[in-house]
Amino acid sequence: MTETRAAAAPPMTRSGVAIHWANRHKHWLTAALVLLVLPHVPGLNSDFGRSLLSQMGIAAVFALSFNVLLGQTGLLSFGHAVYFGLGGYAAIHFMRAIDHGLPLPVPLVPLAGAAAGLLFGVLFGSVTTRRAGTIFALITLGIGELVYAATFMLPAYFGGEEGITASRTGGPAVLGINFGSQLQVYYIIAVWALIAALLMHAFIRTPVGRMCNAVRDNPERAAFVGYNTQRVRLFAFSVAGMFAGLAGGLHAINYEIVAADSVSALRSGTVLLMTYIGGVGHFVGPVIGAVILTWLQVSLSGYTSAWLLYLGVFFIMTILFAPSGLAGLIVMHGPIVHTKAFWRVLRAYAIALVPAVFMAVGAVLAIEMSYRVSTQPELGTRMRIVWITVDAASPWPWIAAIALLAGGFHVFRKTWPIVAAAWNRATDEAGAVNTAGQRR
Amino acid sequence: MLELTTVSLLNGVVYGLLLFMLTSGLTLIFSMMGVLNFAHASVFMLGAYLSYQFGRWVGFWPALVIAPLLCGLIGAAIERYGLRHVHKSGHVAEILFTFGLAYLIEELVTMVWGRNAVANSVPPSIDFSLFSLFDSSFPAYKGLMMAISVAMFVFLYLALKHTRIGLVIQAALTHPQMVSALGHDVPGVFVLVFAVGSALAGLAGVIGGFMLLTQPTLAHAVGPIVFVVVVVGGLGSLAGALVASMLIGLLQTFAVAVDYSLLDLLRASGFAVARSSPLYDFYSIKVATAAPIVPYLLLVLMLIVRPRGLMGKRDV
Numbered sequence: 122m123t124e125t126r127a128a129a130a131p132p133m134t135r136s137g138v139a140i141h142w143a144n145r146h147k148h149w150l151t152a153a154l155v156l157l158v159l160p161h162v163p164g165l166n167s168d169f170g171r172s173l174l175s176q177m178g179i180a181a182v183f184a185l186s187f188n189v190l191l192g193q194t195g196l197l198s199f200g201h202a203v204y205f206g207l208g209g210y211a212a213i214h215f216m217r218a219i220d221h222g223l224p225l226p227v228p229l230v231p232l233a234g235a236a237a238g239l240l241f242g243v244l245f246g247s248v249t250t251r252r253a254g255t256i257f258a259l260i261t262l263g264i265g266e267l268v269y270a271a272t273f274m275l276p277a278y279f280g281g282e283e284g285i286t287a288s289r290t291g292g293p294a295v296l297g298i299n300f301g302s303q304l305q306v307y308y309i310i311a312v313w314a315l316i317a318a319l320l321m322h323a324f325i326r327t328p329v330g331r332m333c334n335a336v337r338d339n340p341e342r343a344a345f346v347g348y349n350t351q352r353v354r355l356f357a358f359s360v361a362g363m364f365a366g367l368a369g370g371l372h373a374i375n376y377e378i379v380a381a382d383s384v385s386a387l388r389s390g391t392v393l394l395m396t397y398i399g400g401v402g403h404f405v406g407p408v409i410g411a412v413i414l415t416w417l418q419v420s421l422s423g424y425t426s427a428w429l430l431y432l433g434v435f436f437i438m439t440i441l442f443a444p445s446g447l448a449g450l451i452v453m454h455g456p457i458v459h460t461k462a463f464w465r466v467l468r469a470y471a472i473a474l475v476p477a478v479f480m481a482v483g484a485v486l487a488i489e490m491s492y493r494v495s496t497q498p499e500l501g502t503r504m505r506i507v508w509i510t511v512d513a514a515s516p517w518p519w520i521a522a523i524a525l526l527a528g529g530f531h532v533f534r535k536t537w538p539i540v541a542a543a544w545n546r547a548t549d550e551a552g553a554v555n556t557a558g559q560r561r
Numbered sequence: 562m563l564e565l566t567t568v569s570l571l572n573g574v575v576y577g578l579l580l581f582m583l584t585s586g587l588t589l590i591f592s593m594m595g596v597l598n599f600a601h602a603s604v605f606m607l608g609a610y611l612s613y614q615f616g617r618w619v620g621f622w623p624a625l626v627i628a629p630l631l632c633g634l635i636g637a638a639i640e641r642y643g644l645r646h647v648h649k650s651g652h653v654a655e656i657l658f659t660f661g662l663a664y665l666i667e668e669l670v671t672m673v674w675g676r677n678a679v680a681n682s683v684p685p686s687i688d689f690s691l692f693s694l695f696d697s698s699f700p701a702y703k704g705l706m707m708a709i710s711v712a713m714f715v716f717l718y719l720a721l722k723h724t725r726i727g728l729v730i731q732a733a734l735t736h737p738q739m740v741s742a743l744g745h746d747v748p749g750v751f752v753l754v755f756a757v758g759s760a761l762a763g764l765a766g767v768i769g770g771f772m773l774l775t776q777p778t779l780a781h782a783v784g785p786i787v788f789v790v791v792v793v794g795g796l797g798s799l800a801g802a803l804v805a806s807m808l809i810g811l812l813q814t815f816a817v818a819v820d821y822s823l824l825d826l827l828r829a830s831g832f833a834v835a836r837s838s839p840l841y842d843f844y845s846i847k848v849a850t851a852a853p854i855v856p857y858l859l860l861v862l863m864l865i866v867r868p869r870g871l872m873g874k875r876d877v
Contacts, residue, residue: 197653199660248861251868255597256796258656259788260864266785267857274850277842386781390664397657430668437661441643444650488672495675 149319156311160304171303172375177415178310179371182317184395184407186364189321191393192401193330194357195337196250197258200265201365201392203245204238206384207268208366210278211237212373213285220291227292227300228309231370238366239359246358250351253340265389272381284380287373300374310371317364322404324360333357394432398439400446409447427492460554462547469536469543476532483525486511490518564695569814571694575703577810578710579769583783584790584802585713586761589721592797593730593754595652596644599659602784603666604759608632608766609775610674613681621684629763636759640752663780671777678776706768713761717799730754789856793863795873804871809856816852 143150160171183205190196215233219225249260272279279285290301298305324330335343336353344350373379382388391414399410414432421428443450457463486506490513493504502514511518587601608628615624639662647658683702690698721727733740733750741747773779790809794801824844827834834844863870 191653195653197656248864251864255652255656256792256868258597259792260860262785263789263792263857263860267854267861270854270857274846274854275842386785390660393657393660427668427672429664430672433661433664433668437643437658437665440654440658440661441646444654491672495673496671498675 149315152318153315156315160307168303171307173416173419175303175307175310175375176419177412178307178314179368179375180392180395180411180415181408182314182371183365183368183392184399184411185318185321185404186361186368187392187396188401188404188407189324189333189357189361189364191396192406193325193337194333194354196253196354196357197393198249198261198361198389199258199386199393200261200263200268200389201361202384202386202388203265203268204242204362204365205369205372205388205392206272206379206381207241208234208238208369209373209379209383210285210369211366212370213287213377213379214278216287216289216291216373216377217285220288224293226295227289227374228295228312230289230374231309231313231367234370234373235363235367238369239363241366242359242362243355246355246362250354250358253336253350253354262386265384265386268384269381269386272384279381282381284378286378289374289377306375309374313367313371317367318408321360321364325404329353329356394436398436398446400448400450402445403448403452406446406448413447425489425492426496427488430488456551457544457547460547460550462543462550465543466540466547469540473533473536473540476529476536478529479525480529480533483522483527483529486518486522487526490522565818568695568697569818570811571699573811573814574807575707575810576814577807578707579765579772580786580790580810581803581806582706582710582713582765582769583762583787584794584806585717585799586758586765587787587791588794588797588799588802589717589761590755590758591791592799593734594751595734596655596659597652597788598755598758599656599784600639600662600666601659601758601762602780602787603663604632604636604762605766605769605783606670606775606777606780607635607666608763609681609770609773609779610670610679610766611763612767612770613679613775616681616684621686625764625767628767629760632763632766633756633760636762637752637756639759640755644755645748645751663784667777667780674777676777678774681770681775683771702768702771706772709764709768713764714799714803717761721799786856789860792860793856793870795870798870798872801870801872809859812859813852813855816855817849819848822847 159165159174164170165174183201186204187198187201190198190201212230212234215223216227216230219227219230245264249257249264252260273281289306290299292300300306300309332343332348332353333356335346336348336350340350343353369379369383372383395410395414396407397410398414399408400406417432418428421431425431439446445453457466489504489506490511493500494502494513503510503512513519583602583605586604587598590596590598590601611631612621612624612628615627618624619627643658643662644655647654683700687700687702687705689701691701691704692699721731729740729745730750730753733745733747737747740750769783773782786809790802790805793809794803794805822845824834824841827844834841838844
């Protein structure tokens, strides 16, 4: 997120100070306003929509905490769900205590999650952060498996397969609100998500947050300057653990149950995919990734059993073609939006989109038919895909799928020079405008 | 007691050699290219599925050759069309790419062979008893597995240390520009290394498929343990991988056989633990129940005591 400063000298009057403050923080104020209004927007104002928004909020905090490691400190973790899950367990036990008469309001539950996340972040981090890079990734994977296996060995704390349940309505009401409805839960999550995002954004700008970047970019030089790189990594790891625990606490409030899947390798993998697809180089990247992937997960998993395959393809394509993620793609277009050639770029995109759609339709057709035949033979070979009905037993849909895929790919490759030419023209124009000093 | 010890010892060695089969290809790829291949266990799984499929079509012995070759080709394609383009973005991007591949291969296998385990039974030609030990017979396919595993070690060791191409491969890791200036095809060398590593994984899959369930979760079931072996043995050390495989194989097999808990130990040494004690649950975990986490405990211990691993040459 770029920092905006008022161009004029700081005004001295009281209203001037207020305007200056509002201008400085306009991104955050917009975010707060959007969060406030979202659950009342048509389409999202049902219980389903609010539940979806709640899940997005939880995923966003979790992904932001992951990016403190990956984007800010350059540490790739395969076991970040450990801190999410252990935070969730702490929160659910705290909620049970409230059910049994502890006189504290439910909105404070995520703090228990954050405390547990921090505690285990320091504990496990002191082992994992001894190394960086590849070996760090391996150790986090090992610790993830360790904790996952341990949840089944200690059923008294973790409840085994069934997990631990608690009720969020058991505590004292705050201002007459008992947190029974999804809307109230959404607002708890929204407030905590905003606080967490603010704190993590602030953390980037603290001296230790800056040192994280230094340790990421050049650990040797950071060590020569006199910093203990392991301690910097441990600090980042603990902070990430704390916010992951907070997300786990929000998860506990939202679902009123925490089970072993919350520390699983699958969840660790999902947060990695969200963060990377969203973009690790920008503060809002993980939020974009969390929102889109949660939406896809909720909407696609109802239609297709192959949604993990689509997710995998999406992820691989991001690594190969857009390593800075969706946020990176958006930012990349920033300099050329105001050029005259920008409409050419858009037109080139539209041209390239046509064969890409054909390609995608072919791929989806083939994938869905294969899945039906091999994983759900009991449903028969006749199937509906969106609005067409096909019979996977006859060869024609297969031939059509392969023809669409191959033909689409062939044409798609031919459209690339068009896109490249339009892009170069636009960047040249933007460059010329910049050097002429007419902008900024 | 003697029977239990001997049988556990044998099973431990068998399991350890299976782990080594799995790890050898990974170690080769890591030590030569510096790439930690997360999709390695997935290629192992592909090997198991391909040998099952070709075993049904053309019989076991041809499948034993075809499946690893196909896995090698797949590995070569992964390097040539994927990994090479990611290489410039650094090691994290490489790991992420192979991690994504592991996701993809699991789903592709599900797409082709379904979610349930396939009936990958041991072919009759290698399903006879080699010898008997205390009433339990030792099947021939386990003997074949041990022989292949040892052969892999010898082959890799000799190929890397005592052949010209092995020396070129080693030089290509540290001095790629110099090696290519001398007229060697460095990208080609990397493709070759990745193909051989994947073929080894495929070969391990052919045999390993009989000993483990051939199902889409197979890769995730063995993947993490393989990485533990690599770290404990010392990243990139072939001999270390062998020692660590055996160590973990034996530890885990013996742990399964131990039916005691910390509670029993405390009681035997005169401490009484009340049922109400908050750690009672923890104390009463039986060693046998904790066997699955033994490798990970070893991993953590190793990192605290000796971060470079058993035979690693340098800190990683």
